[in-house]
Amino acid sequence: MNSKLEIHPIPYGTPSWHQFRLNGIGGSEVGSILNLNKWETAARIYHEKIGNLEPQTEDTEFMFWGRRHEDAIADTWQYWDGTDEGYIENQKAGKIIRKCRRINGYAVNPDYPWLFASLDRLINKEGGINMLTEEVLTEEAILECKTLSHWAASSWEDGLPIYFITQIQTYMIVYEVDYAEIAILKDGNKFSVEYVQRDDKLCQQIIDFTKSFWYDRVVPAKKALEARSQYELEGRIEESEKEEAIIGQLEPDPDGTEAYREFMSEKFLKEREEVEGSMEMFDICKKDEMLKKMEGRIKKERSLFKNTLIKWIVDKAAEFVDFDSLGNYRFYLRKGGKNRTLAINIKEKPGDERVEEEFNKFNLEY
Numbered sequence: 440m441n442s443k444l445e446i447h448p449i450p451y452g453t454p455s456w457h458q459f460r461l462n463g464i465g466g467s468e469v470g471s472i473l474n475l476n477k478w479e480t481a482a483r484i485y486h487e488k489i490g491n492l493e494p495q496t497e498d499t500e501f502m503f504w505g506r507r508h509e510d511a512i513a514d515t516w517q518y519w520d521g522t523d524e525g526y527i528e529n530q531k532a533g534k535i536i537r538k539c540r541r542i543n544g545y546a547v548n549p550d551y552p553w554l555f556a557s558l559d560r561l562i563n564k565e566g567g568i569n570m571l572t573e574e575v576l577t578e579e580a581i582l583e584c585k586t587l588s589h590w591a592a593s594s595w596e597d598g599l600p601i602y603f604i605t606q607i608q609t610y611m612i613v614y615e616v617d618y619a620e621i622a623i624l625k626d627g628n629k630f631s632v633e634y635v636q637r638d639d640k641l642c643q644q645i646i647d648f649t650k651s652f653w654y655d656r657v658v659p660a661k662k663a664l665e666a667r668s669q670y671e672l673e674g675r676i677e678e679s680e681k682e683e684a685i686i687g688q689l690e691p692d693p694d695g696t697e698a699y700r701e702f703m704s705e706k707f708l709k710e711r712e713e714v715e716g717s718m719e720m721f722d723i724c725k726k727d728e729m730l731k732k733m734e735g736r737i738k739k740e741r742s743l744f745k746n747t748l749i750k751w752i753v754d755k756a757a758e759f760v761d762f763d764s765l766g767n768y769r770f771y772l773r774k775g776g777k778n779r780t781l782a783i784n785i786k787e788k789p790g791d792e793r794v795e796e797e798f799n800k801f802n803l804e805y
Contacts, residue, residue, distance in 0.1 A: 441548070441615050448544035451506070459545055461488055463555045464649050466609035470602025472652050473645075474694045481652070481691040488653075489660040491686065505586045508624055512584040513539055513560050516622040519632050521570060526630065538563045539582050548613045551646065553653035556613040559584045562620065569618050570634045581610045581619035581635075588626060599633060609645055611637045652691075660689045726803040733801065745781055 449456045464472065464484075471479035486492035518529040520536050529536060539560040546556045560582040567576035583606075599607075599621070607619045617637040624630055667682035752760055752770045761767050766785030772778075789797075 443549060444614065445547045445549065446542070446544045447547065457494055459555075460494065461490070463547070463553050464488075464653060466554075466556050466606040466613075469609045469645055469649060470605045472691075473602075473605060473648060475605060476602035480694060482693075485652075485656060485660070485689075485691055488657045489664050489686070491660075491664055508586045509559055509584045512586070512622050512624050512630075513541075513582070515624075515630055516582065516584070516620075516632065519622070519630075521632075523631075537567050538565075546613055548615065551612060551650075553650060554609060554613055556610045558582075558610060558614075561614075570620070570632070571618075571636055576618070578616055579614075580616055581607060581614065583607065583610075583619070583621045585621055585623045587623060599635070604635070605641070605645060607635050608638060608642050609649075612642050612646060656689045656691070660686050663689070725805065729803045729805055748783075749781060 447459060449459055468479075468484055470476040471484055472481045474481060483492065487494045515526065515530065517535045517538055518526045520526060520529060539562050542558045542561055544557075546558070548554065558581060562576065562580040562582050564576040564579050567580060568574070569576060569580075603621075607621070611617065611619060619635040619637075621633040621635065622630070623633065663682045663685040667679050667686070670676075670679035670682065748760075748768060749770055752758070752768075758771050759767060759769050762785065765787065766783075768781065768783040768785070770779050770781050772780075
């Protein structure tokens with residue numbers, strides 16, 4: 440392990456554990472700050488970090504069982520040889536392929552002091568191997584253990600969710616390593632392992648964005664909150680309102696997640712029954728109505744395309760359509776499922792710039 444890392448051994452779930460999280464940005468929070476996680480919003484994290492909102496500390500049943508299964512998943516991973524059948528036979532024979540070790544606490548890299556990492560395990564370099572390159576490990580690697588429900592597992596069929604990729608890449612930033620694995624127990628009876636190589640471009644984006652979020656938003660907002668509290672104690676209302684305005688200005692912009700709407704609902708305090716609207720807000724309402732109509736039209740068009748693909752494959756009495764090097768699509772029955780699923784996997788996918796170019800052609804005025 441990198442000798443310059445600072446390890447803070449704090450028991451999970453304790454007041455000290457929650458307090459430490461307010462001193463930086465954790466890997467699991469990065470996707471939300473980048474607006475890539477529909478389950479959480481950057482605005483809530485911002486208000487928690489500055490001390491304007493109590494952090495969410497409740498321990499759900501899913502989180503409880505995730506921790507309970509972590510040891511079993513890590514133990515099973517040690518028998519993983521890259522095949523679905525092999526790890527079971529290796530376990531029966533007591534043949535450990537690789538080893539890992541637990542990290543008890545938060546890790547902070549002094550080169551990135553605003554970030555912290557709370558790992559499940561580190562993969563030992565002795566006997567370790569990069570399963571993507573088949574090269575022997577020259578340094579320790581990241582190991583994360585995940586428990587997925589049947590519903591959650593289905594959302595991972597097209598690959599790792601982007602918010603989880605940013606979490607793993609953040610851990611690689613903090614530990615300064617180039618490789619990670621995710622051991623996954625799906626629906627209680629299906630074990631698999633995903634392999635992740637460091638993405639230097641994405642890592643730099645994470646570093647730049649989180650550093651700006653912390654030092655350009657959180658740090659000055661903390662100072663403004665402290666000043667606001669002091670002014671309130673002194674009865675200096677005008678100065679207090681100025682600091683409140685600064686906190687509002689530094690709050691991250693709205694995003695399109697349901698989590699943001701829920702956060703705003705919690706934050707909202709009704710002071711007046713009615714307020715006069717501006718033409719700017721009216722224009723946004725109109726654009727939203729246009730997008731609503733367009734969304735319905737797009738869904739209808741996608742349904743037509745999908746049904747066309749389904750009819751074609753059913754007419755051929757097949758389950759798999761191969762486009763050679765261009766990709767494929769399947770119409771198959773999931774294990775334990777009742778209805779068939781259409782899964783499209785083609786290589787030629789539009790990039791973000793191309794999508795933005797097409798979207799900008801739409802006229803949202805009416």
